[in-house]
Amino acid sequence: MNELDDHVICHGITERWSCETETDFCVEEILTKGYTILRSSFDAAMIAKVSQYADLSYEMQCEKLGGEQNLLKINDANIARAPCAEFDEFIEIAMDPKMHKVANALLGKNFILYSQNAIINIPSTNHYQFTWHRDLNYQHWTSSRCLALSALLCIDPFDAVTGGTYVLPATHKVEKFPSDRYVRRNQTCIHAQPGDWILFDSMLYHRTGKNSSHAKRRAINHILVPPFMAQQYDFTNMIGDKLTTSEERVFFGQGRGVASTATEWRQSRIDRP
C-alpha cells in the first residue's frame, strides 16, 4: 500500500460522510454499495448451537410435511423456515442489539421481522437460492430510502469454495435486473467468518454461491421491514408465548395483525398503554 492508498486526500468536495461508529460505517456501506459485514454479538459456542439446531429444525420440518420429497416438489428443500418456532436460540439471534442498531439507523425506530429462514447449502446440491433475486421479490423500482434490511448470520465460513453470498453491488439503486454480460463482470463473492452478519439492502440482487467444499454452509437470513408491511409468517401465533420482553414482542410483530373490524382497530388504540 502506498501513501496515497492509505491517506485519503481530495479536492473540490464540500460534503462527505462522517463515520464515527461501527453503525455509521455499516450504514454508509449499505446506502452506497448495498451491503456490509458486521461482527455479531455471538460467541463460537452459540454459533455451534445454532448450526446444530438449524439442521435439526430442518429435519423436524421435513417430517411434519411428509418428508423432504414434498419440499423438493415446491423448490423449498434445505431451508428451515422460522426455526425460532423450534429453538429459542433463533429468537436470541434475531434480537442481536448490534444488528438492530443498524436497522434502527436505516429504517427508523419502528421495524419488525418479516421472515427468518435457515439456508442450508449442501455440497454439490442445487438450492433454489442459487438464482439471482431480490428479497422483496418481483419489485422493479427503487426508493430513496432503504425499505427493508436483510441480515444474514453466517454459521460456517463464507468464501468462493463454500459458496459465500454473491452480490451485484449497488443494484438496490437500479430498477431492472442487469444483462448477463454485466452480471458476469460485476458479480462479487462476499467472504465472511462464522458469527459475522452480512447486512444488505433487501433490494440488492444476490444469490447463494455453489458449495464446492465437503461441508455444509449454513446461514440464518432475517428480513426486517417497517410495520406497514405484512409479515411472511404470523410469528405471534407461532411463538407469542415464548416472547419474554416487550422488545421481543414488538419486533416479532405482536399487535400488528389486520384488525377484524374498524371498532377493534380503534379499541386496540384506546387500550394501548
Ligand SMILES: O=C(O)CCC(=O)C(=O)O
Ligand atoms: O445463502 C446465501 O448466501 C444467500 C441467501 C439468500 O439468498 C436468501 O436468503 O434470500
